[in-house]
Amino acid sequence: MKKVLYRHLFSKVLGLTFLLFSSSFYAQEEAEVATDAAAEQTADAVGGDPVKGKQLFNQNCAACHSLDRKMTGPALANVETRLMEDEGLDKEWIYEWIKNSPAVISSGDAYANKIYAEYNQAAMTPFPTLSNEDIDDILAYTAAPPSTPAATATATTAGGEATGSSSGISNEMILGALALVFGLLVVMLVLVNKTLRRIAEANGVVLEKEKEKRLPLWKAFVQNQFLVLVSVVFLLLASAYFAYGWMMQIGVDQGYAPVQPIHFSHKIHAGDNNIDCKYCHSSARVSKTSGIPSLNVCMNCHKSIYEYTGNPEGPSAEDLAAGHTNEFYTGEIKKLYKAVGWDEENQSYTGETQPVEWVRIHQLPDFAYFNHSQHVSVAGVECQTCHGPVEEMEVVEQFAPLTMGWCINCHRETNVKVQGNAYYEAIHEELSKKYGVEKLTAAMMGGLECGKCHY
Numbered sequence: 001m002k003k004v005l006y007r008h009l010f011s012k013v014l015g016l017t018f019l020l021f022s023s024s025f026y027a028q029e030e031a032e033v034a035t036d037a038a039a040e041q042t043a044d045a046v047g048g049d050p051v052k053g054k055q056l057f058n059q060n061c062a063a064c065h066s067l068d069r070k071m072t073g074p075a076l077a078n079v080e081t082r083l084m085e086d087e088g089l090d091k092e093w094i095y096e097w098i099k100n101s102p103a104v105i106s107s108g109d110a111y112a113n114k115i116y117a118e119y120n121q122a123a124m125t126p127f128p129t130l131s132n133e134d135i136d137d138i139l140a141y142t143a144a145p146p147s148t149p150a151a152t153a154t155a156t157t158a159g160g161e162a163t164g165s166s167s168g169i170s171n172e173m174i175l176g177a178l179a180l181v182f183g184l185l186v187v188m189l190v191l192v193n194k195t196l197r198r199i200a201e202a203n204g205v206v207l208e209k210e211k212e213k214r215l216p217l218w219k220a221f222v223q224n225q226f227l228v229l230v231s232v233v234f235l236l237l238a239s240a241y242f243a244y245g246w247m248m249q250i251g252v253d254q255g256y257a258p259v260q261p262i263h264f265s266h267k268i269h270a271g272d273n274n275i276d277c278k279y280c281h282s283s284a285r286v287s288k289t290s291g292i293p294s295l296n297v298c299m300n301c302h303k304s305i306y307e308y309t310g311n312p313e314g315p316s317a318e319d320l321a322a323g324h325t326n327e328f329y330t331g332e333i334k335k336l337y338k339a340v341g342w343d344e345e346n347q348s349y350t351g352e353t354q355p356v357e358w359v360r361i362h363q364l365p366d367f368a369y370f371n372h373s374q375h376v377s378v379a380g381v382e383c384q385t386c387h388g389p390v391e392e393m394e395v396v397e398q399f400a401p402l403t404m405g406w407c408i409n410c411h412r413e414t415n416v417k418v419q420g421n422a423y424y425e426a427i428h429e430e431l432s433k434k435y436g437v438e439k440l441t442a443a444m445m446g447g448l449e450c451g452k453c454h455y
Contacts, residue, residue, distance in 0.1 A: 048133075048136035048137040048138070048139055048140030048141075049137045049140060050137070050140040050141040050143075050144040051141075052134075052137040053136075053137035053138040053139070053140045053141030053142070053144075054141045056130070056134055056137055056138050056141075057076075057138050057141050057142070060127055060130070060138075061076070061138065064124075064125075067142060072119070073119060073124065074115070074119075076142045077142055078142065078143055079139070079142050080094065080139045080142070080143060081143065087111050089111065091139075093109075094135065094139070095132055095135055097112065097124070098124075098126075098127050098130060098135055099126060099127060099128050099130065100126045100128060100435075101123050101124040101125075101126060102123045102126065102435035102436035102437060103435075103436050105123055105436060106436030106438070123435065123436075123437075126435065251365060252401050252402075252403060253361075253363070253398050254398050254399075254400065254401045254402075255397055255398060256361060256397060256398045257361070257395050257396065257397035257398075258359040258361065259359070259395075260358060260359055261335075261356055261357055261358065261359075262332055262335045262336060262339070262356060263328075263329075263332045263395075264332075264396075265324075265329070265394050266390045266391060266393045266394070266396055267391065267392060267393060267394045268308075268329075270390055270391040271391035271392060272311070277383045277390070278376070278383075279297075280293040280297055281293060281383075283372070284372040284373065284376050284383075285372075285373055285376055285377050286373050286377070287372060287373055288370070288371045288372060288373065289372060290372050292358055295336065295339055295340045295356065296340070298336055298340075299336075299340055299342065302333055302336060302337075303342075303347070305333070306330075306333060306344060307326075307330040307333065308326050308329035308330050308333065309326060310326045310329075319394075322394070324394065338354060339353065339354045339355075339356050340353060341353045341354075361396060361397070361398055362387070362398055362402065364402060367454055368404075368453055368454065369452075369453050369454070369455055370453070378421070378423060378424075379416055379417065379442075380416075380417040380421070381414075385410075386399070386400055386402075387399055387400075388400065404453075407453070408448060410442075411441065411442035411443045411447040411448060412441060412442075412443045412448070413441070414441060414442065415439045415440065415441055416440045416441060416442065416445075418440055424440060427440065427445060428440045431444065
């Protein structure tokens with residue numbers, strides 16, 4: 001019987017594995033020591049403590065900045081070096097910018113206004129409580145090299161001669177070594193299998209070959225537990241995605257255009273006849289709600305307008321297709337008379353009224369607070385901003401989604417009309433003194449606070 005060599009091969013593989021892991025751990029320790037030394041050299045060069053700077057960065061800067069990628073603000077890795085070399089700015093400029101960026105912007109500084117324009121005209125939050133030493137520590141942290149196993153561990157003397165070097169082993173090399181070990185194990189198992197088969201054949205053991213039999217596709221799928229698991233996870237994630245999308249549309253009625261008991265054409269009233277929205281919805285100027293106009297408001301005009309004669313050019317093809325003829329609109333006026341109890345022949349009220357069950361179109365949740373007078377009278381927001389071009393709507397529909405994100409974006413982007421508004425002029429004056437604000441938005445006045453809309 002032949003000698004079996006797989007035991008010797010197994011011992012060699014174990015020995016090689018131990019050697020590779022020992023080398024990698026030793027290289028990692030050397031890399032960590034080299035990284036600490038590099039961090040100390042960086043701290044001496046920039047005059048700050050990167051350890052304290054990291055803590056200050058996480059407390060004050062991490063919400064808007066990252067070291068290696070753009071967030072709400074720019075990436076801050078090596079920001080001091082970039083500002084000095086690329087923009088010609090000194091550290092005093094950095095101190096002033098961090099402590100009071102609106103003042104630097106209002107002073108007309110070219111680079112400050114460039115950053116202000118690039119990042120949606122939103123000035124950085126001032127940090128007047130940070131001292132120059134705190135800012136030096138933050139700059140030291142942004143200038144410190146990343147703590148990775150591949151960091152260079154080469155040190156030089158004051159005269160420029162090398163005193164020692166250690167390249168270390170990168171993660172890719174470690175993964176390659178592990179892959180090599182895995183490959184050797186596979187080869188070893190194959191050799192062991194062949195050796196055992198030869199031993200069995202030498203001893204007269206007959207090995208039965210498995211008969212090839214193709215299973216049906218569905219049975220092969222069921223027997224493969226991995227494919228079943230992956231399919232189940234995929235179906236669960238897909239179901240959760242579609243369920244989330246469906247639930248997020250609950251209460252969002254954008255495009256909702258119900259049929260009203262009495263047809264009212266905003267296109268004719270607000271469009272053709274140029275009737276101001278606030279003539280009918282007068283409570284929008286002084287109240288939380290815009291209100292449904294009373295039928296008496298309609299009768300202010302329709303006591304005299306008892307039929308619809310239409311445009312001199314005649315009804316459009318679209319109106320004819322929808323059945324909106326002169327006779328149709330005249331019939332709707334008769335419905336109005338019946339609801340208010342108006343006797344057209346005697347030109348008097350009969351006192352026999354009928355309620356009109358109008359269908360509400362715009363509906364906010366009960367937990368959301370919205371005040372029409374605050375937006376219409378104080379802020380000067382036009383009705384079309386939220387309700388769309390109602391002067392073009394034959395049948396009014398919900399134009400905007402009226403979601404929280406939609407409202408927040410409006411508060412962030414819309415400039416408040418300060419001219420001719422003493423209330424906002426006073427606020428703008430105070431904010432200009434404090435932060436140097438040129439334009440005023442609802443967000444600058446606390447319009448993003450939860451308690452403004454949820455109470």
